[in-house]
Amino acid sequence: MFSIGKLAGATGVKVPTIRYYEQIGLLAAPDRNSGNQRLYDDAARARLAFIRHARELGFPLEAIRELLGLSDDPARSCKQADAIAQRQLVQVEARIARLNALRAELERMVHQCAHGTIAECRVIEVLGNHALCTHEHAEPSLVQEEA
Amino acid sequence: MFSIGKLAGATGVKVPTIRYYEQIGLLAAPDRNSGNQRLYDDAARARLAFIRHARELGFPLEAIRELLGLSDDPARSCKQADAIAQRQLVQVEARIARLNALRAELERMVHQCAHGTIAECRVIEVLGNHALCTHEHAEPSLVQEEA
DNA sequence: TCTAAAGGCTCTAGTCACTAGAGCATCAAG
DNA sequence: CTTGATGCTCTAGTGACTAGAGCCTTTAGA
Numbered sequence: 001m002f003s004i005g006k007l008a009g010a011t012g013v014k015v016p017t018i019r020y021y022e023q024i025g026l027l028a029a030p031d032r033n034s035g036n037q038r039l040y041d042d043a044a045r046a047r048l049a050f051i052r053h054a055r056e057l058g059f060p061l062e063a064i065r066e067l068l069g070l071s072d073d074p075a076r077s078c079k080q081a082d083a084i085a086q087r088q089l090v091q092v093e094a095r096i097a098r099l100n101a102l103r104a105e106l107e108r109m110v111h112q113c114a115h116g117t118i119a120e121c122r123v124i125e126v127l128g129n130h131a132l133c134t135h136e137h138a139e140p141s142l143v144q145e146e147a
Numbered sequence: 148m149f150s151i152g153k154l155a156g157a158t159g160v161k162v163p164t165i166r167y168y169e170q171i172g173l174l175a176a177p178d179r180n181s182g183n184q185r186l187y188d189d190a191a192r193a194r195l196a197f198i199r200h201a202r203e204l205g206f207p208l209e210a211i212r213e214l215l216g217l218s219d220d221p222a223r224s225c226k227q228a229d230a231i232a233q234r235q236l237v238q239v240e241a242r243i244a245r246l247n248a249l250r251a252e253l254e255r256m257v258h259q260c261a262h263g264t265i266a267e268c269r270v271i272e273v274l275g276n277h278a279l280c281t282h283e284h285a286e287p288s289l290v291q292e293e294a
Numbered sequence: 295t296c297t298a299a300a301g302g303c304t305c306t307a308g309t310c311a312c313t314a315g316a317g318c319a320t321c322a323a324g
Numbered sequence: 325c326t327t328g329a330t331g332c333t334c335t336a337g338t339g340a341c342t343a344g345a346g347c348c349t350t351t352a353g354a
Contacts, residue, residue, distance in 0.1 A: 053280075183349085
């Protein structure tokens with residue numbers, strides 16, 4: 001049985017984050033010791049490791065909640081789990097494509113700068129005038145949040 | 148002179164977002180008409196276009212605030228503007244590298260799945276056991292937020 | 295000129311996944 | 325037995341918006 005600190009150390013998830021996961025119902029509330037401190041067992045550790053790993057792979061907490069629900073039912077078809085992972089893959093691919101376009105644009109901007117004054121600065125100029133871009137780039141919404 | 152709706156149409160920035168930019172001081176509060184509605188001029192339009200373009204390129208609002216400050220001073224050296232763009236480029240590159248690792252991991256997971264039951268599902272298994280990964284992947288913190 | 299719809303206003307609260315801090319209580323080591 | 329680390333709850337803040345309530349103003353058509 002571990003304290004929350006030991007659990008944090010064992011999984012690499014910070015203490016407040018563990019409490020947050022409990023608060024949103026992603027992790028069951030564990031038993032407490034006589035002094036009201038949380039005590040975790042190895043099953044909790046495994047579950048938290050699962051969550052952490054899925055987070056590292058960019059799954060949103062809601063998808064992780066679903067995956068955890070599925071993993072509790074071993075006899076079931078894994079169709080849904082596949083679909084979730086597949087969806088995540090598609091999103092990661094879209095983000096990569098998008099970031100590659102941004103990188104190209106930023107590189108062009110930075111390389112064209114002659115390091116003179118603001119008045120001649122290619123960075124400022126390009127930002128002010130989208131027509132100077134080679135590519136269209138998508139709305140910020142597509143760029144938001146992470147994986 | 149445009150209403151906020153026309154400005155939104157002209158720049159592709161949504162109406163509530165424009166008001167939000169005003170609220171956080173990124174866009175100056177414009178004059179109002181007799182009915183207390185905002186009226187924008189072309190300078191405001193250009194400034195908002197700058198902001199939008201910079202957002203599309205993934206600059207955080209604080210960086211944009213700085214860039215706008217610089218662009219108001221045309222005689223100044225563009226060293227700082229370059230540095231901001233360069234920093235952004237580095238971050239975008241880091242995100243691309245990170246996402247490529249994630250994509251590889253997700254692809255492996257998805258392709259190994261035999262589409263059977265949860266008990267045999269590679270997706271669930273890999274998520275539960277980081278040792279099954281080929282790569283280390285970074286902390287979620289590095290993955291957060293966007294460009 | 296009237297009316298109805300579209301657009302505008304302010305304000306508050308919600309999103310996601312945490313993070314930070316205040317102000318306490320409890321535990322482990324010396 | 326003390327001290328410092330760790331734990332507890334609760335509230336509020338982050339970034340960059342988005343959604344909604346409840347109201348007012350403008351504009352186009354009849």
